[in-house]
Amino acid sequence: MSGVVHRRGMLRNERGFIVIVVLWMLAALAALALIYLTYVTNTAVTVAVNADRLQADALVTAGLELAAYRLTAQGEATRPTSGTFxxxxxxxxxxxxxxxxxxxxxxxxxxxGVLAGLMMGLGVPGADAAVYADRIxxxxxxTEPGQDNAEDSYYRTLGAPYLPRHAPFPHSDELWLVRGIPPAVIERVLPFVTVFSNMRTVNVLDAAPQVVAALPNMTPETLQRLLRDRADPNVDPRSLVGLAGSASxxxxxxxxxxxxxxxxxxxxxxxxxxIVILLLESGDEPYRVLSWHNAFDGSAGKPL
Known part of the structure; x- marks a missing residue:
């Protein structure tokens, strides 16, 4: 009788061990399922975000292509200098x-005079604006190779690890490297300058008021009249040049x-x-990208 009881006890112990093993296996499978579900969810989110980003980037490129088409579809004589759509x-x-x-x-x-005029219009005292314009x-x-240059000496005196380029600015942001101009002034100037127009003159029809105000001999009264006249569709745009009274x-x-x-x-x-583009008159490409700056890339905001 005692042998039977012993065998029954061993059977119960074996069954209990099996139940524990099964429970551990189920727990492990549940953990694996949870890990896999988390991986799949994260992957789906990543794919969705990347797809949205690709779509947004493609739309930006499409907008650029549409703008380039509108500009190149017209001759240079009738091509608009500004527009929106x-x-x-x-x-x-x-x-x-x-x-x-x-x-x-x-x-x-x-x-x-134009460079100094821009800075003066942005609140820089006249004497300082002239010095900053000289720095630019x-x-x-x-300069001639080997020639003793006062500007080079100025940079050496300041302990700068570089000398002036003595060549055209490749990008407006290089203005940050010009010594002797306060950073606050550079920050105010940058929205109104470029290195891509390749023109000594300024288009008074499209320029910001701060740029028009920078023209030599521009008075507050003339500036107000010019801004008023250019907004009038009945005014001949060519009269704006005479009103500005400047060769610039x-x-x-x-x-x-x-x-x-x-x-x-x-x-x-x-x-x-x-994006800044250069329209090409010949060749396989209608334009060339000169500068590209992604200004914003984010989640849903105010609808367009």
């Missing part, structure tokens, strides 16, 4: 603004355009970019 591209939307770089002051071409001119002005004024555009594209993907993800 909205378009649907598939299930997405784009809002595009384009403006000739002639609306900005070219750091490589502008005379000292000295940076871009070439024009209504001609540049072959370089600044294009701002705001895009909204079907998922409502928004993205935008500011």
């Amino acid at each position: 909205n378009a649907r591209v598939g299930a997405g939307k784009v809002a595009v603004t384009f403006r000739s770089e002639a609306a900005r002051i070219d750091l490589n071409m502008a005379p000292k 001119l000295a940076w871009r002005t070439s 004024a024009t209504i001609e555009g540049s072959k370089a355009y600044r294009v701002t594209v705001a895009a909204e993907a079907p998922s409502h993800r928004q993205s935008s970019a500011e």
Whole structure:
């Protein structure tokens, strides 16, 4: 009898061990299932985000292509120097603004008076503005090899690890490297300058008021009248040049355009970019990208 009881006890122990093993296996399988579910969920989110980003980037490119087509479809004589339009591209939307770089002051071409005038219009005292303009001119002005240059000596005195380029600015942001100009002044100047227009003149039809105010001999009264007249569709744009009374004024555009594209993907993800392109008159490509800056790339915001 005792043998039977012993065998029954062993059987119960074996069954209990098996139950424990099964429970551990179920727990392990549940953990694996949870890990796999987390992996699948994260992968799906990543794929969705990447797909949204690709769609938004594609819409920005489409907006740029549409702007380039509008500009190159017209002859240079009738080509608009600025404009804006909205378009649907598939299930997405784009809002595009384009403006000739002639609306900005070219750091490589502008005379000292225009550069100093811009800074004065932005609140820099006249004497300081003249000095800062000289710093810009000295940076871009070439020198003879081996020639003793006062600007080079100035940079050495400051302990700068570099000397002035003595060549054209390749990008407006290089203005940060010019010594002797306060950073606050550079920050205020950058939105109104370019290196892509390749023009000594400024388009007074499209330029910001701060740029128009920088023209030599521009008075507050003349500035207000010019801004009022250019907003009147009945006024001949050519009269604006005479009103400005400066050799630095024009209504001609540049072959370089600044294009701002705001895009909204079907998922409502928004993205935008500011691109500078150069229109080409010949060759296989209608334009060349000179500068590309992604201004915003984020989640859904205010619909376009």
